[in-house]
Amino acid sequence: MQDKLSLMIPGPTPVxxxxxxxxxxxxxxxxxxxxxxxxxxxxxxxxxxxxxxxxVISITGSGTAAIEAGIINTLKSGDKVLCxxxxxxxxxxxxxxxxxxxxxxxxxxxxxxxxxxxxxxxALENDTTKLIxxxxxxxxxxxxxxxNDLSSINHYIKSHGVALSIVDCVTSxxxxxxxxxxxxxxxxxxxxxxxxxMPPGLAFIAMSKNASEAQKRSDLPKFYxxxxxxxxxxxxxxxxxxxxxxxxxxxxxxxxxxxxxxxxSIFKRHKRHSKAIQLAIKTMGLSLxxxxxxxxxxxxxxxxxxxxxxxxxxxxxxxxxxLLAGGQGQLNGKVFRxxxxxxxxxxxxxATIAALEVTLKTMHPDRIHIGQAVAAAMSxxx
Ligand SMILES: *Cc1c(COP(=O)(O)O)cnc(C)c1O
Numbered sequence: 183m184q185d186k187l188s189l190m191i192p193g194p195t196p197v198x199x200x201x202x203x204x205x206x207x208x209x210x211x212x213x214x215x216x217x218x219x220x221x222x223x224x225x226x227x228x229x230x231x232x233x234x235x236x237x238v239i240s241i242t243g244s245g246t247a248a249i250e251a252g253i254i255n256t257l258k259s260g261d262k263v264l265c266x267x268x269x270x271x272x273x274x275x276x277x278x279x280x281x282x283x284x285x286x287x288x289x290x291x292x293x294x295x296x297x298x299x300x301x302x303x304x305a306l307e308n309d310t311t312k313l314i315x316x317x318x319x320x321x322x323x324x325x326x327x328x329x330n331d332l333s334s335i336n337h338y339i340k341s342h343g344v345a346l347s348i349v350d351c352v353t354s355x356x357x358x359x360x361x362x363x364x365x366x367x368x369x370x371x372x373x374x375x376x377x378x379x380m381p382p383g384l385a386f387i388a389m390s391k392n393a394s395e396a397q398k399r400s401d402l403p404k405f406y407x408x409x410x411x412x413x414x415x416x417x418x419x420x421x422x423x424x425x426x427x428x429x430x431x432x433x434x435x436x437x438x439x440x441x442x443x444x445x446x447s448i449f450k451r452h453k454r455h456s457k458a459i460q461l462a463i464k465t466m467g468l469s470l471x472x473x474x475x476x477x478x479x480x481x482x483x484x485x486x487x488x489x490x491x492x493x494x495x496x497x498x499x500x501x502x503x504x505l506l507a508g509g510q511g512q513l514n515g516k517v518f519r520x521x522x523x524x525x526x527x528x529x530x531x532x533a534t535i536a537a538l539e540v541t542l543k544t545m546h547p548d549r550i551h552i553g554q555a556v557a558a559a560m561s562x563x564x
Contacts, residue, residue, distance in 0.1 A: 183503060190534050191507040192324045192353055192481040193245075194375040194382050195524030197432075201379060204435035205428045212427055218419035220434050225416065227437035228386065231445075232355065232370060234362040238388045239412045240433070242426045245352040245373030247407065248385035249318075250278055252348045252369040254402040255409045256393050257316055259283050264305055264345070266290075266297045266319030266335070269326040270510040271350055275318045282402050287314075293326050293512065294485075296476040299334035306342040315396070316346040316368075321360070322353040325510040327472040327483030327519065329354070336365050346393055352376050353480040355386070356440060357452045357523050368393040374429065377480070379436045379525040383429045452479040455522045455531050458562035462535040465558040466542055467549055471517055480523035483513070488549065491518045494541055502537035528563050535559045 189196050210216055228238035241247060253275070257263065263284045265276045268291035279286050289301045297319065306314065317339050321332045332349060339347045346368040351360055355370065356377025362370055368390040375382035387409065389397070397410065411422035440448060456479045460470060463484055471483035486494065495506050495518050507519040520534060536556050543550040 186503045188502075188504045188530060188533070190520050190522065190526075190530065191505055192376070192519060192521035192523060193373070195377075195379065195521060196526065196530075197381055198379055198436070198439060198525050200439060201432045201435045204431040205381070207428065207431050209427050212421060212425050217427065217430070220430055221419040221421075224430060224434055224437065225419075227434075227441060228388075231437060231440060232362050232386075232388045233360065233364070233445075234388050236363075236389055236391070236394075237413065237416055238386055239409055239416065240425075241385050241387070241407070241412065242383065242423075243385045244382055245350070245371065245376070245385055246274070248352075248371035248373060248387050249275060249348070249350050251385075251404075251407040251409055252371045252387050252389075253278055253284075253316075253318065254282060254404050254407060255400055256346055256348065256369060256389075256396040257282070257284060258399060258401045260285055261315040262287065262313040264289055264302065264314055264317045266302070266317070266330065268295060268297050268328060268330070269293055269320065269323035271320045271323055271325060271352075273511070275320065275350065279318060294328065294471045294483075295473050296328050297330045297335065299331050299338065302335045303338040306338050306345065309342065312342070312344040314342065314345045316348050318348045320350040322351070322357065322478045322480050324353045324478070324481050324519075325483070325513065327470065327478045327481050328476050329358070329478040330476075332360070332367070333365060336367055340366055346390075346396055353478065353523060356448060357480045358449050359445075362388055362390075366390065374433065377523050378433070379439065380429065380432050383426050384433060449479075451526075452523060454562060455526060455528075456480075456482060458531050458559040459520055459522060459535070461562050462538075462555040462559040465555040466539065471513075480521065481507075482520045482522065483509075483517050484520065485517050489542060489545055491516060493545065494518055494538070497541045497544065498537050501541065502533075504534055504537050531559060531563065532556060
């Protein structure tokens with residue numbers, strides 16, 4: 183059926199009609215009073231969403247551009263960095279750090295396990311000569327469905343006194359609580375196609391005062407991603423280069439919707455939905471790939487025991503128009519992932535679980551008792 187596809191993947195996420203309509207306006211000049219007004223309004227709302235007094239820089243690009251920008255605007259060639267790696271995205275930031283000749287110490291956890299804050303504490307405490315200039319890590323590791331303990335790790339970074347925190351919050355901004363200023367997180371990166379209820383195309387970087395200080399000393403090569411141009415023009419409510427004008431219309435509308443819902447409600451909604459999905463998955467005799475107690479509120483990675491993950495995805499897509507994500511990297515073909523972030527309501531959760539139940543029933547009639555997983559999900563929604 184046309185136009186009925188339901189995106190239950192961890193990005194791109196569904197886009198509300200209000201936001202779609204905002205995009206479809208005529209494009210205006212980015213050097214106009216009207217654009218400046220929108221830009222100004224957006225920046226205030228971005229600060230609200232990020233719980234910060236600092237400016238949040240928006241650039242054209244996907245989430246990866248934001249993290250690359252965060253790294254190359256605050257560090258110098260040869261700087262020592264700690265990289266947390268427990269999944270596909272953690273791996274990516276190690277690669278970026280390599281490309282820019284940073285001196286990397288990787289703190290690894292096996293896929294499906296959370297990063298160990300103790301490992302960060304020890305590495306940071308041992309660094310008495312303060313060589314470590316930054317800790318780069320992923321908050322919600324979308325490949326495995328793990329949420330890392332950012333609060334504890336950030337606490338150890340603060341105690342170190344010199345190292346900046348550079349955090350991939352692509353599937354946690356607008357999903358769970360990240361009090362940037364209260365915790366003193368230095369660089370927080372995100373992308374529009376995740377918690378923002380927007381199409382892909384914009385990336386966001388929030389930077390603390392310490393990060394801005396480090397920026398002055400940074401010498402890594404950059405031009406389009408050199409944030410000083412964006413900071414300079416932001417004062418005049420403008421961009422250094424042609425921005426994705428229509429995506430700003432979308433952002434304005436999406437942030438307004440988020441503001442109306444309220445941060446607390448947004449966080450609560452994501453928590454409820456992930457809980458509902460977790461209960462349902464277990465009821466169907468499937469397992470969560472994420473270590474218990476560290477499940478991401480944005481995405482659930484299901485490590486099927488008795489089913490072919492790709493076949494599940496094919497059937498649920500063809501019969502129900504519901505798109506689930508496959509596994510990334512070493513999990514390719516071995517798991518499926520359910521995204522439940524952004525513009526997702528209870529109905530989406532119930533429909534997905536019901537469709538999954540029917541799908542599994544057709545594959546393994548004796549393992550599934552129709553209705554039980556839906557009942558389990560609904561018990562978390564009442
Ligand atoms: C989606 C995502 C990104 C960004 O990926 P892009 O394709 O560049 O937008 C980065 N980190 C995490 C954890 C993600 O889920």
